[in-house]
Amino acid sequence: MKSIYLDHAATTPLSKKALEAMEPYFCETYGNPNSQHVYGREAAKAVAEARQKIAACIGARPSEVYFTSCGTEADNWAIKGAAAQYRDKGRHIITSVIEHPAVYSTCKQLEKYGYEVTYLPVDGEGFVSPESLEGAIREDTVLVSVMYANNEIGTIEPIKELCEIAHRHGALFHTDAVQATGAIRYDVKDLGVDMLSMSAHKFYGPKGMGALYIRNGLRMEKFMTGGEQERAHRGGTSNTPGIVGMSVALEEAMSTLESDGKYVAKIRDRFVKKVLDNIDEIYYNGPKDASRRLPNNANFSFRYIEGESILYSLDLAGISASSGSACSSGSLEPSRTLLSIGVPIGTAHGSIRFSFGKHNTEEEADYAVDELIKTVKRLRAMSPLYKEKK
Numbered sequence: 403m404k405s406i407y408l409d410h411a412a413t414t415p416l417s418k419k420a421l422e423a424m425e426p427y428f429c430e431t432y433g434n435p436n437s438q439h440v441y442g443r444e445a446a447k448a449v450a451e452a453r454q455k456i457a458a459c460i461g462a463r464p465s466e467v468y469f470t471s472c473g474t475e476a477d478n479w480a481i482k483g484a485a486a487q488y489r490d491k492g493r494h495i496i497t498s499v500i501e502h503p504a505v506y507s508t509c510k511q512l513e514k515y516g517y518e519v520t521y522l523p524v525d526g527e528g529f530v531s532p533e534s535l536e537g538a539i540r541e542d543t544v545l546v547s548v549m550y551a552n553n554e555i556g557t558i559e560p561i562k563e564l565c566e567i568a569h570r571h572g573a574l575f576h577t578d579a580v581q582a583t584g585a586i587r588y589d590v591k592d593l594g595v596d597m598l599s600m601s602a603h604k605f606y607g608p609k610g611m612g613a614l615y616i617r618n619g620l621r622m623e624k625f626m627t628g629g630e631q632e633r634a635h636r637g638g639t640s641n642t643p644g645i646v647g648m649s650v651a652l653e654e655a656m657s658t659l660e661s662d663g664k665y666v667a668k669i670r671d672r673f674v675k676k677v678l679d680n681i682d683e684i685y686y687n688g689p690k691d692a693s694r695r696l697p698n699n700a701n702f703s704f705r706y707i708e709g710e711s712i713l714y715s716l717d718l719a720g721i722s723a724s725s726g727s728a729c730s731s732g733s734l735e736p737s738r739t740l741l742s743i744g745v746p747i748g749t750a751h752g753s754i755r756f757s758f759g760k761h762n763t764e765e766e767a768d769y770a771v772d773e774l775i776k777t778v779k780r781l782r783a784m785s786p787l788y789k790e791k792k
């Protein structure tokens with residue numbers, strides 16, 4: 403495919419090292435890790451080692467890492483599991499308005515089952531304020547779930563602080579760290595969270611693999627009833643190659659986290675500067691302070707034109723970006739996240755997310771910027787709204 407890939411927040415290419423590590427577990431060491439023979443033992447050993455590696459990467463103990471089929475499953479489990487386990491204590495859950503659908507829709511579903519959910523607002527850069535959490539938390543709040551880093555505008559939330567507030571009031575704390583894992587160095591014990599979700603395909607691991615960290619000692623309802631896998635909390639035959647690939651990809655991402663972060667941020671910053679220098683009537687969405695934003699994320703709203711038209715033109719020019727998030731594009735609803743940070747509804751429709759990766763080059767970013775500038779000029783020249791205003 404001859405297109406410049408600037409959509410790493412949607413998914414990343416699989417690391418070659420991870421692919422190589424996965425290879426033997428398809429056709430050779432294919433045993434069921436639960437089987438009592440050499441095939442099973444070999445597979446079980448690989449799963450155990452992978453669990454250890456992942457635990458070490460996030461400061462957890464291996465017994466605190468539960469494999470799931472994706473980040474969405476990890477989020478569903480954290481929220482529904484805690485809601486079910488602690489329903490006699492209370493039925494109030496707190497989350498934020500900018501959560502990924504994996505959390506947001508799960509909370510919406512729980513509302514149908516009699517739970518009450520408070521959706522915390524965010525400021526103009528997408529930050530949840532500790533004060534707003536303090537104000538919303540109640541006696542019957544059982545769970546607070548706030549994402550570590552936002553998938554659309556890259557905002558890194560003050561997780562440690564939010565978690566302390568939840569705990570002070572006797573509530574559990576979960577964070578969707580799908581965008582953060584592999585991009586931000588963290589330690590679950592230092593953060594203090596009770597649960598944390600991650601997804602392999604966001605850090606150059608295989609698709610269809612996720613994990614939920616559940617703090618030891620926390621009692622959690624099972625998500626998938628079935629066999630004894632994942633300490634009898636998540637039945638289903640383990641995806642040995644996926645698990646191995648995920649662990650190798652995460653180790654690799656952690657080993658070069660700082661240098662990769664610096665590299666993509668440099669490309670991103672150069673890209674953003676050129677866009678802002680050459681295009682007027684534009685919002686650069688998300689935090690201005692680079693230390694509080696994912697290094698790979700850039701998100702813009704272009705007034706007077708449609709994001710879908712920009713995206714289509716870029717695609718023709720050989721540039722793959724995204725309007726909003728992959729999970730909500732396809733729908734004509736403007737992004738909930740952008741509306742929450744105050745982007746006017748018409749302008750929110752003209753939004754594009756560029757998310758860079760470690761294989762992108764400066765030349766690619768330069769080419770993308772040039773095409774973007776041309777595209778925006780051309781579309782605006784055809785826009786009656788833009789002409790009227792001039």
Ligand SMILES: *Cc1c(COP(=O)(O)O)cnc(C)c1O
Nearest residue numbers: 472473474502504553580581601
């Ligand atoms: C991608 C993403 C998810 C979903 O992960 P999948 O593994 O694709 O199900 C959840 N939360 C955030 C913030 C994401 O970016």
